[in-house]
């Protein structure tokens with residue numbers, strides 16, 4: 001529940017002894033227009049909430065008309081203060097500028113006094129805002145829809161504050177925009193040192209380590225000032241006054257730490273409890289916790305000295321300091337390189353924090369359903385749908401024509417044009433999970449000049465989506481066999497790029513990942529071998545033998561998808577580096593330039609007569625292929641480890657595309673049935689059709705939910721723990737797609753099995769997915785094994 005601003009006064013109205021109240025009244029009478037010249041009564045009460053500048057409510061009753069007026073007085077604390085803290089004159093300056101020139105909600109300020117003879121310290125007087133303050137950021141007791149509105153308003157208020165053009169409202173010199181974090185780390189480090197140590201609260205050595213860590217990880221945008229602007233410095237929900245009834249903010253309070261600087265710090269600080277996947281997030285959250293720890297140490301120290309404005313409550317600051325230091329380290333360590341468990345999404349956190357009774361009262365799924373895409377995803381989805389409608393469906397026939405001609409193994413120029421268009425529209429590399437993108441950026445210290453295509457590197461590293469978010473988009477690409485590669489989201493490139501993003505060295509990323517991300521080259525994944533049952537990858541026989549600074553590769557692979565493509569330049573080859581090692585440690589993966597002597601593309605394989613030109617599935621032989629040692633991925637014997645990381649997301653991408661293929665089938669089936677007459681009636685009017693189409697929809701929606709759930713679990717639990725549900729999706733999605741496409745083919749009659757329309761090709765592709773990336777039986781084995789284990793618990 002919210003507290004009224006007036007409820008936050010200390011219970012007993014205090015008689016102020018450390019300043020001259022009469023002097024304050026005299027000052028107000030002279031400097032505030034409309035302040036009563038004679039008073040029949042006045043009271044001064046102190047606000048109990050907040051630990052910093054003492055703040056008072058001054059209520060005065062005019063003796064002439066008995067009207068009551070309320071003002072807020074905010075002053076510096078008395079006593080010796082830490083350097084640059086408690087600058088109420090700066091608070092006044094920023095409040096005045098915002099109040100006079102912007103719509104940012106702030107209390108109106110009346111006067112600033114820097115004359116110590118009045119009440120002993122600087123102070124200013126502002127209007128009193130009667131409204132609601134939410135002291136607990138989890139908003140207990142507030143209905144979910146209200147909570148949503150309040151959080152939304154909080155975010156909007158921060159956005160309005162961050163949008164202020166400081167130069168035009170007289171705040172141009174309010175601070176420096178660059179190197180904010182750098183200066184802040186030094187400032188709060190000094191204050192921590194000053195507040196702790198001998199004769200003071202105990203100094204925590206982990207805080208010193210934290211200072212060192214922060215110094216080493218200052219983000220580049222901080223140095224450049226790219227994210228610079230007005231910073232509140234303490235933007236929390238309990239520093240906002242909400243309207244007494246309406247869910248809107250009427251005032252942002254407590255501007256003590258405001259300045260110009262890196263606005264990301266405000267963002268991170270305001271959602272410290274909500275991990276959020278952007279670059280440098282680790283730094284910003286750790287920085288917020290560090291700064292909080294330093295402030296608490298100061299509060300605790302002042303409490304020991306007897307001049308903390310928060311009174312006895314300041315004692316808890318002692319515990320708070322160390323909790324914050326520990327939390328910072330927990331956060332830093334949890335996210336080293338890539339998290340075992342990727343960051344949780346905010347809606348899951350909200351769910352997790354709901355009390356059972358709240359969940360029950362809502363009957364999960366909450367707020368319109370569990371799988372409701374965010375606005376960002378909806379926007380991308382709409383863009384994709386338009387792109388498919390305007391650019392892909394209309395050229396499908398044209399692309400097929402070339403792929404069935406004698407020029408089948410060349411690229412249609414339209415395809416490359418569409419790739420450029422997709423890049424421009426921000427529909428590029430959407431498959432890249434945000435955590436992998438962060439690693440790539442860190443490893444490569446990417447700048448725009450690393451890319452030749454002229455597209456910003458941010459775009460080349462995707463849109464910062466989770467696997468679940470990508471699920472809503474990938475299925476749309478799956479509606480056409482041509483679409484995925486136009487968005488640079490085709491197999492096996494996505495899986496291969498994911499391998500490089502997760503496991504590649506800096507050099508490997510430079511050499512292969514960047515051209516792949518740009519869409520300049522394509523790739524293949526060579527694991528399956530004709531002579532052994534390759535669904536069990538321990539059977540593979542291809543050898544990778546170390547010779548000095550090289551590895552020599554010998555073996556035959558088949559079904560190496562993409563290897564026929566003239567743009568294919570690199571293969572990830574799985575082979576054995578040590579035939580005598582433990583069963584799952586014999587295999588390694590290595591990068592092979594397709595033009596290396598000894599790599600022979602033997603022939604394209606056909607899938608029910610489709611050769612999938614110009615992409616193709618090739619038989620490839622490797623005869624004494626010599627590659628440099630640096631091409632090994634992750635290290636010898638770690639092939640299985642990589643395969644597990646690669647296959648989870650890759651498998652799900654297939655499932656997502658299958659949902660899209662089935663949707664296309666549904667749409668074509670209904671359209672055909674609504675146009676074609678058989679025996680005097682439209683097909684759609686035949687009872688058997690209605691029953692069949694409904695059953696298809698049921699199957700499709702079940703499979704979609706399973707796929708989305710698997711993506712959600714992959715995001716939350718990681719590859720290993722999500723393997724059961726991924727296996728389920730991998731079994732269910734092809735089965736469903738085959739059923740729906742088969743029905744669509746049936747409705748189309750002979751046209752359905754022809755190559756004149758896309759259904760036969762979509763069906764053939766779906767059929768391969770009961771085998772490719774592991775046959776059904778292998779996945780059923782995984783599901784059954786987990787089920788048996790569960791039963792034993």
Ligand SMILES: Cc1cc2nc3c(=O)[nH]c(=O)nc-3n(C[C@H](O)[C@H](O)[C@H](O)COP(=O)(O)OP(=O)(O)OC[C@H]3O[C@@H](n4cnc5c(N)ncnc54)[C@H](O)[C@@H]3O)c2cc1C
Nearest residue numbers: 525526527528533534535559560561768772773774775777
């Ligand atoms: C279109 C297409 C594209 C492909 N792309 C690639 C690629 O890019 N790179 C690559 O390396 N490979 C690729 N493959 C190969 C694919 O991954 C393999 O075909 C698959 O792993 C199965 O291996 P296999 O063909 O050797 O079948 P085998 O291992 O010989 O299995 C044959 C059958 O045995 C049965 N079986 C297997 N295991 C079990 C079990 N545990 N219990 C009961 N029955 C079982 C299943 O019915 C299975 O279908 C592709 C395949 C296709 C069709």
